[in-house]
Amino acid sequence: MDYLELKISLTPNTEVSRDVVSALLAEIGFESFVESDFGVNAYVAEKSFSEEAVVSVLENIPLSGVAVQYEVERIKSRNWNEEWEKNYFEPIIIQNQVIIHSSFHSDIPPFPYDIVIDPKMAFGTGHHSTTALMVSHILEQNIDGKSFLDMGCGTAILAILAHKMGASPIVAIDNDEWAYENSLENIRINQALDIQAKLGDANLLGQERYDFIFANINRNILLNDIPVYAACMQPNAFLFMSGFYKEDLNIISEACKKQSLELTDYKEDNRWVAAGFTFSKQ
Numbered sequence: 001m002d003y004l005e006l007k008i009s010l011t012p013n014t015e016v017s018r019d020v021v022s023a024l025l026a027e028i029g030f031e032s033f034v035e036s037d038f039g040v041n042a043y044v045a046e047k048s049f050s051e052e053a054v055v056s057v058l059e060n061i062p063l064s065g066v067a068v069q070y071e072v073e074r075i076k077s078r079n080w081n082e083e084w085e086k087n088y089f090e091p092i093i094i095q096n097q098v099i100i101h102s103s104f105h106s107d108i109p110p111f112p113y114d115i116v117i118d119p120k121m122a123f124g125t126g127h128h129s130t131t132a133l134m135v136s137h138i139l140e141q142n143i144d145g146k147s148f149l150d151m152g153c154g155t156a157i158l159a160i161l162a163h164k165m166g167a168s169p170i171v172a173i174d175n176d177e178w179a180y181e182n183s184l185e186n187i188r189i190n191q192a193l194d195i196q197a198k199l200g201d202a203n204l205l206g207q208e209r210y211d212f213i214f215a216n217i218n219r220n221i222l223l224n225d226i227p228v229y230a231a232c233m234q235p236n237a238f239l240f241m242s243g244f245y246k247e248d249l250n251i252i253s254e255a256c257k258k259q260s261l262e263l264t265d266y267k268e269d270n271r272w273v274a275a276g277f278t279f280s281k282q
Helices: 015-026 051-059 080-087 129-139 157-164 177-189 219-231 246-257
Strands: 003-011 032-035 039-045 067-075 092-094 098-101 113-116 148-151 170-174 195-199 210-216 233-245 261-269 272-279
Touching: 003 015, 015 032, 015 039, 015 051, 015 233, 051 067, 092 129, 098 129, 113 157, 129 157, 129 210, 129 233, 129 261, 129 272, 148 157, 157 170, 157 177, 157 195, 157 210, 170 177, 177 195, 210 219, 219 233, 219 246, 233 246, 246 261, 246 272
Parallel strands: 098 113, 148 170, 148 210, 170 195, 210 233
Antiparallel strands: 003 039, 003 067, 032 039, 092 098, 233 272, 261 272
């Protein structure tokens, strides 16, 4: 599959402007984002690219005083592990319990949970605030022997951690074919073969019931899918969601209340939020 690289220059080039642009582009199909000296590089499958949609997003950034320029370059499939190794991916440690690294890293110190992620184009190395926040939430839960759903799984990092913490059964779903294939690879690398990876979206959810649902996607998809999540939760189950800003927490919480989901906890980093909800309906 051929990809397009959108090289975006931002003035001023700040963390906030990069995050806002990345979040908006994710809503129109962009899958991966890498910070650059000038702003951010965004990647999308060529078949999913719409320049009209890109122009609309970049012309309506909800930040005052930010100037944006961009150029598009077609990139052929390549050795993405090599690209990450050369440019981007360094091991990350979360709560002194989890170390996330790639197969090309060596001299990895021991931690209770060692996760190997070869990310290719898929989102979810632990470096982005949303992934790290969701990992932190998982570490605080008793998920041993509990059913677990990872929606918008990206690299399957959350499902893999759940496996290492004893959750079962585990389902990981993503609607992007590249992410799905990458999930299968990472599941194999981590010998977590009991994880069932699926290609699709919330329409795949049926009669199954889960004790824990983790969904790291974006605000609009979450708002659309919250009723579906609630319909497949066990009594007293937990739903954790991320991929949105703190300013959106109220609208997310209100949508959850309509489904008998009560906000119990949330974590915040760089304006990104990961929120936990308890399902109390019997």
